[in-house]
Amino acid sequence: MNAPIHSIAHDWRDVGAVADIPLRGARRVQTAQGDIAIFRTGDERVFALIDRCPHKGGPLSQGIVHGQAVACPLHNWTIDLATGEPTGADAGKGCAPTIPVRIEAGRVLLAHWTGDRDD
Amino acid sequence: MAREKLVVIGNGMAGCRAVQEVLKRDPDRYHITIFGAEPRVNYDRIMLSPVLAGEKTFADIVINDEAWYRGHGIVFHSGVAVSEIDRAAQVVRGVGGIEAPYDRVILAMGSDPIRLPLPGADLKGVVTFRDLDDVEAMIAAAKPGARAVVIGGGLLGIEAAYGLAKRGMSATVVHLMDVLMERQLDASASYLLTSALVDRGVETVLAGQSQEILGKDGRVSGLLLKDGRTLPCDILVMAVGIRPNAALARAAGLEVNRGAVVDDAMRTSDPQILAVGECTEHRGQCYGLVAPIWEMCRAAGETLTGQDGAYQGSSLSTRLKVSGVDVFSAGKFGGGEGCEDIVFRDAGRGVYKRVVIEDGKLAGAVLFGEASDGAWYFDLMRSGADVTDIRETLIFGQTITEGLRGLDPSAAVAAMADEAEICGCNGVCKGAITGAIVGQGLTSLDAVRAVTKASASCGTCTPLVEKLLGLTLGAAFKADTGPKPVCKCTAHGHEHVRRQIVAESLKSIPAVMQALGWTTPDGCSSCRPALNYYLLCAWPGDYRDDAQSRFVNERVHANIQKDGTYSVVPRMWGGLTSAAELRAIADVVDKFAIPTVKCTGGQRIDLLGVKKEDLPAVWSDLNAAGMVSGHAYGKALRTVKTCVGTDWCRFGTQDSTGLGVKLERFLWGAWTPAKLKLAVSGCPRNCAEATCKDIGVICVDSGYEIHIGGAAGLHIKGTEVLGKAATETETIEVIAAITQLYREEGWYLERIYKWMDRVGLERIRAIVMDDADARAALYQRFVHAQSFSQMDPWAERVADLRPNDFAPMAVLGAGVSAE
Structure with missing residues (x-):
């Protein structure tokens, strides 16, 4: 059977339980290309961004999560979790790339590029 | 013509509804047989909750009684579970040897409740x-x-x-x-x-x-x-939770994921067999609510009567069946990419409403306490109507929105009837407010509040009251800007928020946000840390600190640096250290390859460039040598800087080092509105630079001069002399009282010198120097609060470490794909 396009493009890697991330909090996933920040909002949605603020590279995973945004711990830029873009006065000044993420049975699955499938 | 044979497996809400949908369209087409494992006629399962509560009886919730089965010539095998669908022979077999040949089948087995595999799960009860x-x-x-x-x-x-x-x-x-x-x-x-x-x-x-x-x-x-x-x-x-009951479908060789997979016509992988309800999976979605079941049954009814049945999936809405608790939820109630929130809270009536707008359309809503507009919101959502032009009034519901459509906000307020309620908390209508403005010559918001109580509680209606003032007075009304709000989430200033936390016994962040009408669902990075501090200060021992409302430094007890590493500062009481401590610090520096070691301005040592995942081990090693966190990261007591005093100095008048150590051991761990730095100098030469600290002590022959309100940062400010104490004990009591007064009155992030400018040195002096009772009471409150705060946060965290608090939650090998 042909796999749908998105599962050819990504492998989904299980990076842990949703419950491992505090509500209104974040955790990071380490990769060879740098850290990825995984956020869990107050209304139970999960987002993933490259863990670098577009301003001065601050680790967004260490910021305060509020609404659908995170405040960077270095200089308080507010980054929209869905787009990775700064909001308010800093809108339009770059972005933290988003990573596809989904939840299945309480687990966080992160899109993971492998180039070609090994199965 | 002989009727076709339709066999329905499942006598619940879905199975019988599907039969009704078929009968409605073509009553004579099928000879119908229904198998039901439960030995009862068809009843409304979602009304079991009221039956349990004693608000309804079983008879009240029967949908189709026995007469219905008889009247439609339905063969009903009550209490008979189906054991097999034999697709080759086209026969459904029930337990006990009952067989029913079929032309078409509807699967409606519903779902099974999930039983947690806990030890003791098989106990009676x-x-x-x-x-x-x-x-x-x-x-x-x-x-x-x-x-x-x-x-x-x-x-x-x-x-x-x-x-x-x-x-x-x-x-x-x-x-x-x-x-x-x-x-x-x-x-x-x-x-x-x-x-x-x-x-x-x-x-x-x-x-x-x-x-x-x-x-x-x-x-x-x-x-x-x-x-x-x-x-x-x-x-x-x-x-x-529930799990689709699809075992029978799986055993029959039909395609099953979580549920029996169906297409838009509700057909399973065998087109002779349809499935509806909770046992199905449609477009990857399993449903556990009633509305989608009705829509699926309609599509199945169409398919079975020769029409093109098409089910497109469902938007979901929920109501809770608890008497007197009005709850409604639908769609993306939590927002999402590109969504905006409109929030309304009415503390007086316990109402919370949040509607979510996406691309000018309503995408979701959650309503609590007043859910009568739920259906209207749900219709707006499903119809995909543009709500841009009704945005201003959308949150107030259908009646107000429909009544004011097309008017600008001021005209809308002008058009409101005199009986229209403006202030929900105090039940004040428009006529009462305009009447008071005219009759009593009111010209300000505060005056309206004082006379009518409108906008005097949660403040949500303040914009409306201001519009009424403007409309009634015209140019004579100048909007009062009032105190600076805490942040964009609220119109209230810090003072009001602090007062209400105590006055209304508000003991959690959601409680404050509800009572004071916060306009965002969960605050922002400005107000959450402030509220967390205010609650901690108001309810010591009672309030549970919310780590997610603290800045990262206070969450991980270290200072974040520009490269995302941290700096760690152990406490050195009064600036004293020892060979053993220095040796332990040196060992930690070597062990964790800490790149920079520096003396701070507060007489202690800063270890810079510690990796986050190393923090717990660094603390553990420092703890083992008897050192604790220096709170160099916190809105808290930082250091008590000292000079060597009478122990060594030929000019020293008192034991300034000893007093500094005593003060630091007494005050450490206290959370304050902003950072708090102290110093004790042994003589007026002031080597400890006490006159630019938040609180300073200058020792003199006759006792101790107590200074407050210095700063040497963004602003340079010398201290003011608050007064003089004769003994060490008295000095410590006065300083604890100042600290507590500041803790109780200071606005979050307001240093002592700003607080002093705001409330006045004279007032502080009158309370902590001149009024012995007030001072003693402050001292006692401080001691009480300290009994909950003097736990070394490092030791606490090392003792109760969750695996991914400091280390990454996962480590991935190859690359990741960014969108």
Whole structure:
């Protein structure tokens, strides 16, 4: 059977339980290309961004999560979790790339590029 | 022509509704046979909650009685479970040898409640909440005074707990998540629901992890939680979710994922066999609510009568069936990419409403306390209507929106009837406000508040009252800007917020946000840390600190640096250290390859460039050498800088080092509105630079001069002399009293010198120097608060470490794909 396009493009890697991330909090996933920040909002949605603020590279995973945004711990830029873009006065000044993420049975699955499938 | 044979497996809401949909379109087409495993006629399963609560009887909830089956010539095998679908022979076989040949089949087996595999799950008195047998088992156990525990704080679990409480039991809901009904509610609505349930005899344990069901003589006696608590109970209800009941479909060789896979015409992988309801999976989605079932049954009815049945999936909305608790939720109630929130809170009536707008359309809503507009919002959502032009009034609901459509906001207010309620908290209508403005010559918001009480409580209606002032007075009205709001989430200033926290006994962040009408669902990075501090200060020992409302430095007890590493500063009491401490620091520096070691301005040593994952081990090693966190990262007591005083100095007048050490040991751990730095100098030469600290002491021959309000940062400011104390003991008491007064009155991030400018040095002096009783009371409150705060945060964290608090939650090898 042909796999749908998105599962050819990504492998989904299980990076842990949703419950491992505090509500209104974040955790990071380490990769060879740098850290990825995984956020869990107050209304139970999960987002993933490259863990670098577009301003001065601050680790967004260490910021305060509020609404659908995170405040960077270095200089308080507010980054929209869905787009990775700064909001308010800093809108339009770059972005933290988003990573596809989904939840299945309480687990966080992160899109993971492998180039070609090994199965 | 001979009728075709239609066999329906499942006599629940879906199976019988599908039959009705077929009969409605072509009553003579099929000879119908229904198998039902439950030995009852078709009833409304979602009304079991009111039956449990004693608000309805079984007879009230029957949908189709026996006459219905007879009247349509339906063969009904009641209490007969189906054992096999033989697709080769086109026969459905029931337990006990009953066979029914078919041309078409409808699968409607519904779902099974999930039973947690906990030790003790097979004890008597452990039930699920799915059918009438479960309800009867619960009612049998529901003797007044008996205790019930419900695992699962979703819709069903809450309804079960409410029903049992209504029967006179004390009920406790144990929920794994921090938010009740998290698939339908946000944190604010969950907070209100928790309080409403308490009023109805239902307690809630959030973030409660079940470990074991305890029993006695084969019967349930309690639930043991992972945190060690035991909740005694006589009955335990598991309401943790449902699983599609698709075993029969799988055994028959049909395609099954989580549920039996169906297309838009509700056909399974065998086109002769259709499936509807909770046993299905449509476009990857399984449903557990009634509205999608009705839509599926309509499509199945069309397919079975020769039309093109098409089910497109459902938008979902939910209402909770707990009397007097009005809850509605639909769609993306929590927002999402590109969504905007409009929030309305009315503390007086316990109302919280949040509507979510996406691309100019309504994308979701959650309503608590007043849900009468739920259906209207749901219609707007499903129709995809553009709501841009009704945005201003959308949150006030259908009546106001429809009444004011097309008017600008001022005209809208002008057009409101005199009887229209403006202030929900105090029940003040428009006429009363305009009448008072004209009759008593009021010209300001404060005057209107004083006379009518409108906008005097939660403040949500302030913009409306201001518009009324403007409309009534014209140019004579100048809007009062009032105190600076805490942040964009609220119109209230810090002082009002602090006062109300105490006056209304508000003890959690959601409680403050609800009572004071916050306009965002969960605040922002400005107000959350402020509220967390205010609550901690107001309710020592009672308020549970919210780590997620603290800046990262206070969460990880270290200072974040520009490269994302941290700096660690152990406390050196009064600036004293020893060979053993220095040796331990040197060992830590070597062991963790810490790149920079520097002396701070506060007479201690800063270890810079520590990796986050190394923090717990660094603390552990420093703890082992007797050192504790220096709070160099906190809005808290930082250092007490000292000179060497009479111990060594030829000019020293008192033991300044000793006093500094005493002060630091007494004050450490205290959270304050902003950082707090002290110094003690042994003589007026002031080598400890006490006159540019928040609080300073200058020792003189006759005693101790106490100074406050210095700063040497953004602003340079010398201290003011507050007064003089004769003894060390008196000095310490005065300083504790100043600290406590500042803790209670300071605005978050307001240093002592700014607080002093705001409230006046004279006032501070009158309280802490001149009024011995007031000073003693402040001192006592400070001592009480300290009894909860002098735990070394490093030791606490090392002792209670969750695996991914500091280390990454996962490490991935190859690359990741960015969108």
